[in-house]
Amino acid sequence: MKLVTYRIGENEKVGILTPEGDSLYPMEVFDLNFKTMLELIDNITADQKKMIQEKMSSGILDAIPLRKVKLLAPIPQPRQDLICMGVNYFEHVHEVNEFVDDGNFKNQDPAIYFSKRVNEAVAPGDYIESHSDIVKDLDYEAELAVIIGKKARNVKAKDASDYVFGYTIVNDVSARTIQSKHKQWYFGKSLDGFTPMGPIIVTADEFAFPPKLKLQCKVNGELRQNTTTDRMIHTISEAIEELSQGMTLLPGTIISTGTPSGVGIAHNPPKILKSGDIVECIIEGIGILSNQVK
Template identity: 45%
Template sequence: MYFATYLKEGKERLGVLYDEGSKIIDVASILGEDFSVSMLDFIENCDEVMLEKINGYLQENKDAEGMEKIGDVKLCAPIPQPRRSVICLGLNYKDHVEELKASMGDQAQTPKAPVYFGKMATDIIGPMDEINSHPNATSEIDYEVELAIIIGKTGMNIPIEEAENYIFGYTILNDLSARDLQKKHAQWIKGKSLDTFTAMGPYIIHKSTLPLPLNLKIACKVNDEIRQNSNTSNLIFNIPYIISDLSKGMTLKAGDIIATGTPGGVGMGFNPPKYLKTGDVITCTIEKIGELVNKLK
């Protein structure tokens, strides 16, 4: 199942995709109008009974009232306003580590433990939304396609073998970065957290549709040029390890977003660097999840 946040009559709705992704229907039409909730509320309260009811409805109602063509609605980020900062991993693909050695020197080494950092993202942009170039703040904007894990239930000290039980699903995240600010401040939070520098979508695919282990093509192109092209199987630290390691002594909460790192091919890794320019269209793709397209304003 694929879940989305979309606008209808100016109001955010929680939808589920139907007919191979060509249509969408408000989840409240299935579970009852009293269940008109946000994606975060749904993730926090979702159980097997709800999922079975939604799936059964989609199987039995081929032309249900209230279904709309996906092209007729405005898709938002699946979680437009997360309750906590996005949790990110750096240096989690070997080819990305290698490409950064020229610019980062000894700091670009294959990590022995995950490199975590936070990305402040109180307002996440969605598909086809514009990225603010912030010309007064940065001149070195970079793209990073990433697989994002959406946590499904709260937990701490989660064993590796139980990690999948704490996942709701997965989506695509573009971890946009101001490289000059990263270098200037010698840490990442400022350069990662400018307004509109987190793009996510188009959907969250439920884990039941995409069981572990994941082996998905992941790619990013700028305009017509493919820049990143890898597979999620190349993660240095895999998904169960990340969830278990993060949760040691630290509570993960339902709705938390974990960006698992980006593969090689970022603009900073080219010689000379290929940073984004006004008007560039960035297309992030992950197999079986979809395509996230944004334009630099």
């Protein structure tokens, strides 16, 4: 399934994309009443998923054209801060060490985790706030995000796929000077408007595990990042096993799995985002997350 959160009139709702991708089915056509994506993740059953698939296959459901709704981030207000993985692609290690002041990373280093505060995730098509009064080097990071589907504690890597609800795209927007100034990543990645997310959640059953998907980022049409998700150093399974040892991952937890090489700060000279720039984060099978810098 390809799940969306959308606004129609004054109402925020959850829906499912049609196979054609140009319309959506509201949950009401399935006689389901999930009011938010988090409520759906918490409560949907295997029987309900099967019923949805059967009804969608019938082809007789009423759908709403996407042009009549406003797509929101799939989880507009995450239950907790995002868990992010830092320096988690092989080629990104090299560019960070070369171009970032505090870079001193190795492929065999333990995984790096940090949190990213998000009061409200930025919807597809909405603005990235530049915070130009305090941010002088705004940057992009296209990332595959994993959504946990059930309470996870002391999970073994071999069982990790059982805990994955689905996947979406996150742009881990970053203020590089703030990162360097404070010698940690939390503040420089957590300003308002720094978490574009979407456009959809694709449920885990749509991909083989672990997913091997083409991941790209374009700025004003220029290809900046280009890799596949099997180039991660630390895998999704490893992250779920490690994080769940002594720390409970609740349903709806979002793990953003890191960005590949090609970030703006690593170009020579740096290609920093400016007002008016269009950033497209693209992941095969999920779609395009497009946002303009304000």
